Amino acid sequence: MNLIELITVIAIVGIMSGVVFGPIVSGVNLWNAIQFRDDATSQGRLALERMVREMSWVKDDKSVVTANSTTFTFVSALSGNETVTFQYDAANSRILRGADLLVGGVTACSITYYNAANGAISVPLVGNQRTDIVRMQLTVTLASGTQSVTVQEMIYPRNFFRKDRP
Numbered sequence: 001m002n003l004i005e006l007i008t009v010i011a012i013v014g015i016m017s018g019v020v021f022g023p024i025v026s027g028v029n030l031w032n033a034i035q036f037r038d039d040a041t042s043q044g045r046l047a048l049e050r051m052v053r054e055m056s057w058v059k060d061d062k063s064v065v066t067a068n069s070t071t072f073t074f075v076s077a078l079s080g081n082e083t084v085t086f087q088y089d090a091a092n093s094r095i096l097r098g099a100d101l102l103v104g105g106v107t108a109c110s111i112t113y114y115n116a117a118n119g120a121i122s123v124p125l126v127g128n129q130r131t132d133i134v135r136m137q138l139t140v141t142l143a144s145g146t147q148s149v150t151v152q153e154m155i156y157p158r159n160f161f162r163k164d165r166p
Contacts, residue, residue: 054076062128071087088109088110093107109141111138
């Protein structure tokens with residue numbers, strides 16, 4: 001075998017390797033992207049389910065302590081009048097329940113509050129007065145690299161009045 005034949009064989013093997021391994025690499029990258037979306041969706045859903053479950057058990061309509069776009073603090077009817085806080089920590093990309101980590105990898109989290117007329121409330125009534133919140137929309141976006149997934153839930157607190165109040 002001379003030098004020209006050797007170079008030709010190396011070139012043919014190189015081309016065939018690219019043709020064979022290209023789809024394999026694409027398949028592995030696709031599998032990684034799907035795996036991330038599945039994991040992120042599962043983590044986001046679990047965190048949202050816990051938040052929805054607990055936030056729907058606000059003791060009464062005078063038990064909301066803090067209500068803004070990133071924090072919701074309330075007295076829970078489930079936990080023996082325990083004060084519970086869910087907070088988005090943007091600096092560390094996570095959602096906390098009190099001091100405990102609920103979910104990480106969060107790039108955005110917002111809570112939107114609605115009144116009985118289905119209007120969004122920018123500053124809900126909180127503290128010892130009856131809140132004007134009737135429902136809340138919770139939106140969480142989780143990301144890793146270039147992949148992201150957004151999950152969203154509507155929360156209807158069980159112990160709030162559903163009608164306009166005098």
